[in-house]
Amino acid sequence: MERYKKEKYITIEKNKHNSQSQEILLYKDLPLICKVTDETSTLNNNEQFIVKSFDENQTIIKSTIDQRELTIENNEINKQFYPAYCITIHASQGCTIKEPYTIHQFYRLNNHLRYVALSRSNLYENIHIFKD
Numbered sequence: 036m037e038r039y040k041k042e043k044y045i046t047i048e049k050n051k052h053n054s055q056s057q058e059i060l061l062y063k064d065l066p067l068i069c070k071v072t073d074e075t076s077t078l079n080n081n082e083q084f085i086v087k088s089f090d091e092n093q094t095i096i097k098s099t100i101d102q103r104e105l106t107i108e109n110n111e112i113n114k115q116f117y118p119a120y121c122i123t124i125h126a127s128q129g130c131t132i133k134e135p136y137t138i139h140q141f142y143r144l145n146n147h148l149r150y151v152a153l154s155r156s157n158l159y160e161n162i163h164i165f166k167d
Contacts, residue, residue, distance in 0.1 A: 059118055061089055061109070067096060068119035068126065076105065081126045083119055099130060124152050132156050137163040 046060055059065075065086040072080045084096040087104065094112060097104050107115065124144070132155045138144075141164045144152065156162050 059112060059116075061086060061094065061112065063088065066119035067112075067116040068122060069115060070117050071115050073115065076107075077103075078105075078115060083122070083126070083130065084116070124148050127151065127155050130155055132161065133158075135161045135163060137165050139165045142166070 046058060063086055067084045067086065069078045069080055069082040069084070071078060083099045084105075085099060087095045087097050089095065089109070092109055094107050094109055095104055096107060124138075128151055136156065138152045141149065141152070153162060
C-alpha cells in the first residue's frame with residue numbers, strides 16, 4: 036500500500052448490475068486485460084492494456100501489442116476489463132514482458148508451454164520459476 040500513498044489513484048466501484056465485477060484501484064501503469072470483444076471500440080477478449088492516464092471521468096489505456104490508445108469512460112472499466120496482475124501462458128503469447136515475472140507449476144507444463152512461458156521476457160534475469 037505504500038506505493039499508492041505516493042501516486043495518484045482512484046477507486047472504480049463495483050458495477051451494481053454485474054455480479055462478476057469487482058472494485059478496481061486505478062493507477063498509472065496498471066495492467067488491464069479485456070474481458071469482452073467489442074467491435075465498435077475495437078476491443079478483443081484477452082487483449083492487454085496499460086493505464087496511461089486518467090481523471091475522475093475517463094481513462095486512457097494503451098494496447099501492449101499494437102500501441103494504440105483508447106479512451107474509456109470510468110463507469111465502463113468494470114464492464115470491459117479485469118486488472119491483469121496475473122495472466123495465463125496462453126494470454127501471454129505474442130507479448131514481450133519487460134518486468135520480472137513468475138512461472139508457477141513449471142514442472143506440470145509440456146515443452147510448448149514451457150517455451151512460451153520462458154520466451155516472453157527480454158531478459159533472463161526477469162524470469163522466476165516457482166516450484167509449487
